[in-house]
Amino acid sequence: MKSFNIAERFVVLSPAKVATTVLNSPTVYEDLDRDFGSFKGHELIALHTFEEDWPSWEVHPNGDETVVLLSGAATFVVKQGDVSREIPMSNPGDAVIVPRGTWHTAKITGKTSMLFITPGEGTLNEYHKAG
Numbered sequence: 001m002k003s004f005n006i007a008e009r010f011v012v013l014s015p016a017k018v019a020t021t022v023l024n025s026p027t028v029y030e031d032l033d034r035d036f037g038s039f040k041g042h043e044l045i046a047l048h049t050f051e052e053d054w055p056s057w058e059v060h061p062n063g064d065e066t067v068v069l070l071s072g073a074a075t076f077v078v079k080q081g082d083v084s085r086e087i088p089m090s091n092p093g094d095a096v097i098v099p100r101g102t103w104h105t106a107k108i109t110g111k112t113s114m115l116f117i118t119p120g121e122g123t124l125n126e127y128h129k130a131g
Contacts, residue, residue, distance in 0.1 A: 004021055006045070006046070006047040007113075008023070008024055009022065009023055010022050010024055010046040010047075011044070011046075012032065012036060012043070012045075013042060015041035024046070029120075032044065039120040040121050042119075042120060043063075043117060043119050044117070045118075046115070046116045046118070047070070047113060047114070047115050048113070048114055049111065049113045050072075050111075050114070051112075052108055053106065054105045054106045054107075055127055056127040057079070057103045057105045057126045058104060058105070058125045058126075059102065059103045059124050060098070060100060060119050060122070061100060061121075062121045062122050063100050063121075064097050064099055064119070065097070065117065065118045065119065066096075066097050066117040067095060067098065067115070067116055068115040068116075069089040069090075069091070069092060069094040069112070069114055070113040070114060070115055071112065072111050072112025072113060073088075073089065073109040073112060074088075074106045074109060074112050074114070075087065075089070076089055076104060076105075076106050077104060077106065078096075078098060078104045079103040080099075086107075103126075
């Protein structure tokens with residue numbers, strides 16, 4: 001057992017809850033689909049740092065996602081049907097649980113780091129400016 005940096009190596013939890021680290025590379029999401037059977041039943045624990053609004057909306061159809069603010073500030077935007085709601089996150093430790101099937105994005109205020117626990121199977125993205 002040794003330590004690692006969660007921004008450099010993400011953690012994949014198998015359906016049996018066995019943890020494997022994977023290199024955060026430009027092709028990490030394609031690699032995860034290939035190496036972990038389209039990510040069926042797996043979860044991803046990842047740290048991302050942002051300096052601008054997310055360029056897309058995303059949805060996870062196979063489970064709830066947990067997002068934890070580690071530093072900075074953001075406004076998490078969730079959309080269910082035609083209703084959008086903004087959730088401010090300004091204190092380290094602020095967290096949001098995004099229900100399965102809920103479209104979401106984030107508006108970022110300055111340099112912001114967030115920890116994600118994501119059921120990655122079937123994730124969809126729509127690319128356009130947040131808001």
